[in-house]
Amino acid sequence: MELFDLPLIWAFIIGFGIIMYVLMDGFDLGVGILFPFAPNEEARDTMMNSVAPVWDGNETWLVLGGAGLLAAFPMVYSIFLPALYIGVFLLLAGLIFRGVAFEFRFKARTSRYLWNWAFAGGSTVASFAQGAVVGAYIQGFETANGVYVGGALDWLTPFTVLTGLGMLAGYSLLGSTWLILKTEGYLQQWAYKITLPLLLAVLVVFGIIGVWTPFVDDMVRERWFSNLTIIWILPVLTLLCAIQIYRSVRDRKDGMPFVATMGLFITTYLGLVVSRWPYVVPPEYTLWEAASAYESQLFLLLGLLFVIPIVLAYTAWTYWVFRGKVRAGEGYH
C-alpha cells in the first residue's frame, strides 16, 4: 500500500522549509545584528522599516519547521528539543525581544535606545543559538530507545560555539547585502563598506568549520573523502558565490550581492545535508526510522501540495507590494 517513499518526500519538504527560514529570517536577523553599528538613528529607522512588513511571515517558517518536524519526523522533534533545552530557551527569548521591538521601538521616545538593544541583542542571541543547533546536529546526540538521555549542556562545545559564530557572520552578511538591495544614499554606502569584511569573516569561520567538521565525526569524514567526489562541487560553488559577492560589491551592483549571498547559504546548506544524509538524528537514526505513521504523512502531504504554492504566491506578492527602496521617514508609524 505504501506507493511512495513518503519519508523521503517529507525530508525534501522539511529541508525546503529550513532553507526558506534560514534565507528569509536570516536577512532580518542580520539587520538586527548590524543594528548597533549603523551610522545613525535615522539609518536604524530605515533598516527596521526595510524588514518590518515581512519579518512576521519570515519567522512563520520557523513555526512551520517545528510543527512540520512534529508531523513528519516526531523523533527529531522529541530528541532535538530536550537535548537543546537551554539553547531553545535562549533562541526563543531572543526572538521574543526582537519581535516586540518592531512595535515598541516606534512607539518609544526616551526609552527607544532600550529597544535598539532588545532588537540587536535578541537577533544576535537567536542567530547564535541557531548556529549552535547546526553544530549540535553535526556532533550528534546521545540517545537510547529513541529518547534523549544526555545532559542539559552537552550541546555546548567549542565546535558549536564556532558554528554559532559562523551563523552570526553569515546572517550579518545576508543583512548587509539586503540593505544594499533595499536602501540608498549613505546607508547603502555603509552597507557596501561593511559587506567585504563580513564576507571575509564568513569565509574564515566557514573555512575553519569545514576543516574541523570531518574530525568531529568519522562518518562525515568518510562521506567527504570516499569516492563520492561529486559532492566537492558544493564547496567549489560556495567559493564561486563568494567571488561573485566580492565582484558585485566592487562594481556597486544593487541586487547581485544579496542573490550571491543566498547562493552561498544554499550551497553550504547542501554541503551540510550531504555530510549527514540520511541521518536525521545522528549518529543513530535515519529519516525512515524517525518518520511518523504513513497515513499521517500522507494526510498532511495532500493538503500541503495544495496550500504551499498558494502560500508562496501571496508571500511573493507581499514582497512585490513592498518592492523598491525604503526611504528615510517612510513606514506607517
Next chain:
Amino acid sequence: MELDPLILSRIQFAFVVSFHAIFPVFTIGLASYIAVLEGLAFKTENPVWVKLSAFWTKVFAVVFGMGVVSGIVMSFQFGTNWSNFAQASANFLGPMLSYEVVTAFFLEAAFLGVLLFGRDKVPAGIHLLAAIMVATGTFISSFWILSANSWMHTPAGTELREGVFYVTSWSEAIFNPSFPYRFSHMVLASFLTGGFVVAGVSAWYLLLGREVEANKKALSMCLWLLLFIAPTQAVVGDFHGLNTLEHQPVKVSAMEGNWETSRNVPLLLFAIPDQQNQQNLFEIGIPSLASFILTHEWDGEVPGLNEIAVDEQPPVAIVFWSFRVMVGIGLLMIAFAVTGLILRAGGRYWRTTWFLQGMRFMSVAPFIAVLAGWFVTEIGRAPWLVYGQMTQAQALTPSLTGGMALFTLIGYIVVYALVFSAGVYYLMRVLYVGLEDQDEDEHESDRPKRPFSAAHVPFEIDHNSDDTVGTAKPTRQGGH
C-alpha cells in the same frame, strides 16, 4: 526540597499558554471588527470609519505582535518539556499544528504586513481584502488548535498501540465529541473580548469627550453585538457543560464541588472545597439547581468525585472557583449588554456616566473570564493529559531535570514580565494618543499638545539627563 520537573513543567506550560492565550482571544474578535470597519469605510467613504479602523489597527498591531512571539514559544513547548507526549501524539497533533501554520499563520502574517503598512501602496479594495484575510486567518487558526486541544479532552478516531497514537479516522479525530462545543464557546468568547474592549475604550473616550461622533458609533456597534452574543454564550456554555458531563464527568463533579454521587444536588454559590477530607466547608447553595441545570430534571443524578480514587481527582478548589469566576463574569456581561439596550431609549447610552464607567472596567473582564474558563477545562482534566489514555506524568520529557525546568520557568516569567509591562505601557500610550492624530508623526513633536502622555513620561528611563525627569522635559523639548 527535591525539585520536581513535572510540577515545574505544568506551571511553566500553564504560565506560557495563559500568557499567550490573552492575545489571540482579543485579536480574533478585533480582526473581525477591523474588517467590518474597513468594509464600511470602503462602501460609505465616511471618514469616521477610516479613523476608527486606523486606530484599532494600531492597537491590533501591538497585541498581535505579542501574540506572535509568545506563540512561537508554544510551538516548541511540546518538545522541550513534554517530549513523550509529542512522540506519542505526533501522528495526530503534528498534522493539526502544521495545517494551522500553513492555512492560518502565513495568511495572517502576509496580509497583516499589507494591512499595517500598505494603505498607500495597494488599492482600497485590496486593503479591505487584507483585513478580511487577517480575520479569516484567525478563525482558521482557532479551528485547528481547538480541534487539537479538544482531542486531548475527548480523544476519538485514534488508537493507542505500543505507546503511540495512530489515526484510524481523520474526521472522527478532528471533529471529536467536544470540538463543536469548545469551538463555538471560544469564538463567542473572542467576540465578547473584542466587543467589550472596543466598547470599554470607546466609553472612556466618551467620558473624556474625545472624538464623540466616532466613539459613539463604535460603542453602539459593540452594544448591539454584545446584546446578541452575551446571552448566546450562556446557552452555548450550557451545552458545552452537558457535553463535558457526558465525556468527562469528573471535571463536572469538580466544577460543582460535588463529592458524592446523588440526586437533588444544590447549585453551590459559595464553598471551600476540602480535598483532603473530601468535603466542602461553608456551603451556600440553591437546592436542586445543579441537578436541574445538568440533567434538566430537579431530581437528576449528578456524579460525584467519590466515584474515582483520590489520587486520580483533579485539584477541586481551583476548578470550582475558576468556574464561578467565569460564570459570574458571564452574567455581568449579559447585565451590561441589556442595560445598554435599555439606555438606548432617549439616546442615553453614550451620555450616562455610571454606565460608561462600568463599561470601561468591563474591558478587562473578558480576559479574566477566558483564563478562568481555560483553568476549568485544563486543570479539570488532571491528572490526564490525553483524557483516559495518557497521564501528565507519562508525558514528561525523560531527560528533563528539576533544575532545567526551574531555569526556564524563571526565564519565561522574567521575559514575559518585561514584555508584558512594556506592551501594556505602549498600548496605553496608543490609547492616550487616541483617534485624533492619525496622520501626524508621533515620534517627536507631539508631546506638548497632549496632556495625558505627559503624565506618563516619568515611567521611562531618561538616559540623557541627570535632572529629574519631570523638570528635564520642558527644556529638552526645545532641543528637538
